[in-house]
Amino acid sequence: MSEQIYSDPEIAFNEVRSAERIVEMLRGEGAAVTAPAWGLPTAFVADTGSARPCLALFSEYDALPLVGHACGHNLIAAWSVVSFLALQDVSDILGIRVRLIGSPAEESGAGKQLIMDQGGLNDVDWAAMVHPAPQDVLLPNVLAMSRFYARYLGVEAHAAAFPWRGRNAADAATVAETAIGLLRQQMHPSDRVHTARRTSESAVNVIPDRAAIECMVRSTDDGALESLKTRVLDCFQAGATATGTELHAEPAAPDYAAMQHDLSLAALFRHAGREAEIDFLESEPLEAAGSGLVTISTDMGNISRRVPSIHPMIGIPTNSVNHQAAFADACAGPEARAWIRRTAIATVLFAGRLTPREQT
Structure with a gap:
């Protein structure tokens, strides 16, 4: 079996x-x-x-x-x-x-x-x-663990002719991932953050209006997990602020204690x-x-x-x-x-x- x-x-x-x-x-x-x-x-x-x-x-x-x-x-x-x-x-x-x-x-x-x-x-x-x-x-x-999706909503546009008309959701995801990478320098040694891009089928000459990241945050206990999760969500919000896109975060499953x-x-x-x-x-x-x-x-x-x-x-x-x-x-x-x-x-x-x- x-x-x-x-x-x-x-x-x-x-x-x-x-x-x-x-x-x-x-x-x-x-x-x-x-x-x-x-x-x-x-x-x-x-x-x-x-x-x-x-x-x-x-x-x-x-x-x-x-x-x-x-x-x-x-x-x-x-x-x-x-x-x-x-x-x-x-x-x-x-x-x-x-x-x-x-x-x-x-x-x-x-x-x-x-x-x-x-x-x-x-x-x-x-x-x-x-x-x-x-x-x-x-x-x-x-460790305690929380898993969620961060989805960005931007505006598509022709990447060569009218790039200023677009709001790049993929760039928002890049900013968020960079911010999380920098955050790791100040995280407690037992804390963990993992991310995975959920792929888009956008054409290369179209500014992407959608991007999604699955994120997993782990820490020693429930209180520490909530504190770390708040800081990670701030990183995702930084991506939205920097690119003029909208962030929508939603849980992917119940938290693990x-x-x-x-x-x-x-x-x-x-x-x-x-x-x-x-x-x-x-x-x-x-x-x-x-x-x-x-x-x-x-x-x-x-x-x-x-x-x-x-x-x-x-x-x-x-x-x-x-x-x-x-x-x-x-x-x-x-x-x-x-x-x-x-x-x-x-x-x-x-x-x-x-x-x-x-x-x-």
């Missing part, structure tokens, strides 16, 4: 075949699955066990444009299924209930927040996600990981939560604001890093299958430690 999803990447909210493959496998193993769920066509949910304390595992399966599963979500999908099916046999013995939530659009859409808005976590006590990475990191640095790692759960997963040959660095102390070697943003941060949560990164042998095409290549084949196995083993052992009852 993992390699089928890897070979057939689908981007946010369009993961139709990926979700179908996961649901089909779950049902084939006797799981009761609701699909679609929470009003999202590519979301699903499955529950097992009858006890009250509930552990939610999140499945992700959306890919990135152009580079496919360069973040390894095909492995996350497989990990979640293997872990859920293993726990399906022992959840009542362990005294817990397990919920598998298929959450679309982690890369660009905040599917988990949309699920939470529809009550998907109303009876959940703990939540867990794992993620492939170049190394093992128990407490990754998960900074992760609040639950240290008690993280300690349990560290011990479980050792038994599965996942060696988190002892130099990564629990009291330094969020200062890990990997910096990301994820809608799992939103989940952590609602229930105690963890999001460890599990290493896969590769010289590449997430969001490179070579990392996607590392997420298929024997090493990838070994990653699924040891990560699922760690998760099942972790689940067995969630209650104080004697377990076997």
